[in-house]
Amino acid sequence: MASALALVALSAPFFRAVPLPENSMFQRIGAEKKHGNPLFKGKDFRRVSMTVSVNVSRFEGVTMAPPDPILGVSEAFRVDTNDLKLNLGVGAYRTEELQPYVLNVVKKAEKLMLERGENKEYLPIEGLAAFNKVTAELLFGADNSVIQEGRVATIQGLSGTGSLRLAAAFIQRYFPDAKALISSPTWGNHKNIFNDARVPWSEYRYYDPRTVGLDFDGMVADIKAAPDGSFVLLHGCAHNPTGIDPTPEQWEKIADVIQEKNHIPFFDVAYQGFASGSLDADAYSVRLFVKRGFELLVAQSYSKNLGLYAERIGAINVVCSSSDAGTRVKSQLKRLARPMYSNPPVHGARIVANVVGDPILFNEWKQEMELMAGRIKNVRQRLYENLSQKDKSGKDWSFVLKQIGMFSYTGLHKAQSDHMTDKWHIYMTKDGRISLAGLSLSKCEYLADAIIDSFHNVD
């Protein structure tokens, strides 16, 4: 008993006192006897149980974490019973019938894989070689000099998030003084990734609420003002959450200021092919920077463009000035992956290798991707038409057409977004972002009514 008390005293600063039911330890002993555990003699166990039961949980001080702002939206949608409810929260593609979509080429690839009866051995730390090869080629173009010269270090990663995290860990280790620059706004998880990797970050202006467009001058000024050698996080296409992308001319100017400041471009490419429907068009910004001779990083994801969300398949690519540097960088990325998860999951990688590496499936994929991107463009068009026709105020809604990709920044602020949910049962994130992938043509009119109402009638 004395030792137990001493234990409590020792640990006093670390445990919040929680009154335990008086008979708790006896309950436990009773239960033990009922199960008849042959491993314990009653007496010894009783002593131990007392020692244990006066302790509070080591984790008593752990507070409840807030729900994820993006994923929490779907949860709220799920419990809403209203017939008119619409989920424009999470960024997963939906068909016109608002159903999840597994691409036909993916189904074909999985059937092929099943027929072949492949084994489930560990992949190398850097992932499936065939996957890495087709992924780099998809991004840069197979005939790109960086590929021909072997200057790209590609490591299979856990989709976009995992690839970003590996890159961030690499930055922290090899550029410990360097900062990351992220757009304001950006995908909510970017900050978390850099925080957990202990890479300091600051924001560059991006979204201009007055124009519901790009604050280009602010962007350039902020990139210029940052310390030399910063890592500039750029969305390759279909900026998340705004849907606003720089024009080709603006990309050139962004490249100029990055070059001037000896910054390192760090692209997040989550929508190649999914934004415009064209794989090459969506890779324009990355390929521009490569052509201009930058060493750069690209985190890539197949979640949206191949609909492989849950398979967690992507890659981190590092374009280096020499193949020797590429080899060294790859070896160090592996050293970061090994203590995180040892080696990446094989299933998604094989699907990608089979689809992208087979000419017939690759072409079929391109067609399916054009359909997905096309559907989103159609709903944008319909939404714009509905907004323009129904809103008598003369407000310019054309930004809906100018924005690209799955998401649109409506320009609604938090109170207005809340109104969308409370009155209209439309679920979206509080920053005014809607996912067009979750919108059907038949619901555009309802959405337009809701947006017009929220915009004009809520302050």
Add this chain to the structure above:
Amino acid sequence: MGDANMRAELVSPGRRLGTLARHLGVDYSPASSSLMASHNASEIVTPSPTAGSYDGSVFANVVQAPEDPILGVTVAYNKDPSPVKVNLGVGAYRTEDGKPLVLNVVRRAEQLLVNDPSRVKEYLPITGLADFNKLSAKLIFGADSPAIQENRVATVQCLSGTGSLRVGGEFLARHHHEHTIYIPQLTWGNHPKVFTLAGLSVKTYRYYDPTTRGLNFQGLLEDLNMAPCGAIVLLHACAHNPTGVDPTLDQWEQIRLLIRSKGLLPFFDSAYQGFASGNLEADAQSIRMFVADGGECLTAQSYAKNMGLYGERVGALSIVCKSADVAVRVESQLKLVIRPMYSNPPIHGASIVATILKDREMYHEWTIELKAMADRIIRMRQQLFDALRTRGTPGDWSHIIKQIGMFTFTGLNREQVTFMTKEYHIYMTSDGRISMAGLSSKTVPHLADAIHAAVARIK
């Protein structure tokens, strides 16, 4: 160990700037503190890594990382053209024919999944597949475990054993007051790296006794007795890797009493449940003893070996808490660790596991296939032991049949191992560890010859 590597390879900022300055022809004295101390970007000229048009690479200071020692064995094996070569390096099961094995029940589960038209690839929740989590907790703790009945277990799907250890380690580094983890001397090579990168400080406790080739139980108790209250203790649930030396049940009980009386926090690594003895319950005994006393613990569970799902990266982290309320809060904080690492886990492997575990007939088939694998390994142990006895190889080789699990710590030294590789084309790690799973009846004689020769020629 990992820590030392890291420090050795990180070039200090001063040295890096000095090198760059030389390239640029800038006068830079390391003694001058202005370059280092000043944080004002406009004041100092920071020679950035990309400055200058020399052979300059941003990644100039990134050195080639050494090959992973365990995986490097297979690399060397693959290069060897000898027809009698044997790979006893990496810990993946092989059949009598030396081939990788995909369990029949796994193939069946996969068929069901791939052919199910209603199956989608939507993002899993951050915590993973709910069914998988519940079934995994039941598997390791027992379906009737009070901890489960009382909802005191927070279980999250992770990337196999490594991922579970890493997420657990990161959680503890954030939420546990004591940041030291004690790992056994010896242990799996990746353990220190995982915990160091998770933010914990790694110490060791004595474990393996080379003179007896068994457990240094006194040393273990002494070292854990010196640990500060709240320190985390890594325990191999069964089939210790790399030694194959496990405590007896009596010894486990003493370890448990010591850990509970010192207020230490146990963290179990369970990579071989069912694979070690052939019996799922027996291999979970150590963990269940700890859970039965009502105390808290962490468990990292892997399905890589026991379901042969190596490349799918399936595992689970369970944290057994004092109360259901604490478990809920703990789970919410685990999500904050996972989201910036890879957002949510891969679906394929977890679906296979859930399909098997929830179907009575498939579960039963699994236990049979599992026992067959374990039995084959036990047979190899016996055959090797007999073969050495037949050859009259000097020394006590009984540890071969006493040790448990996939690996045997032969006790052979580095020179003897090198000799065996060179003369007999036996590939194994230089610490004398062999993977019994890589042996067959056909190759046992060759290995016995090699050991016999090594022991004779080299002391």
